Amino acid sequence: MELGLFIVLALVAMASAIAVIIQRNPVYSALYLILTFLSLAGLYLQLQAQFIAAIQVIVYAGAIMVLFLFVIMLLDLRKEEQRAVKGGYQLLIGLLLAAILLGELGLVFGGGVLKGVPGEFSPEKVSALGNTQVVGRLLFTDFLLPFELTSVILLVAIVGAIVLAKRRLD
């Protein structure tokens, strides 16, 4: 059951990710990206990370996708849709780089370069205590400073957006 669900979610995630780059219509690509995000949320649930799964749906499939859609609507993409996929040397370089990336990933994850050290919070302990509770307690005690700094980063984002969008062209 568990393995079957993982295979289904992983296949949906990969198929929709491939559809994102194959689609010529950028709006369809964005919709496939939502499917990718949702299946990733399912994978997070399987990893006992319920909080991250909820955030994945709320922030990525919700807010970030709205931003993507507005960028797509902002740009004039009709010419892009009509253009055929270029073959030749671009495709060759792309495939080569993809192969190199695959090799690197295989080396890092398969070759045992990254050996995760089991921390204090094992999946069993986290699911016993409650995922969100553990995240909250750590975030608001041990990681207090990064949490408060996040608000400053968000403030910078607000100011940046206002300055860029409200600039008078004169």
Add this chain to the structure above:
Amino acid sequence: MPIEYLPILALIVLAVLFALGTLLMSSIFGPKRPTPEKLSPYECGITPVGTARERFSVKFYLIAMLFIVFDIEIVFLYPWAVVFRQLRLFGLIEMAIFILILCIGLCYAWKKGGLEWE
């Protein structure tokens, strides 16, 4: 994955099946006698001009940007609300500082007219 997510999975499967089933049924049983009026997006009203894929104003983007920032602020409120009783006054103060810094941003956006739709 815990067994308590099974109802959610069942709901998703049912929703997909219902949507696909409805589309399939209407394509099988629905009569198809198209006329130019029926195929136009709106049967009555003004004839559509141009395409729907026009370029949109940057104003939408600004709203989306501000939405993301405050959405992420809300995301931090969920785990805070869960452990609020354990954190007591300390938690209240640290969240007050967090909200206050973001309130400065809100005031700035408000003052600069970022919330206006000119």
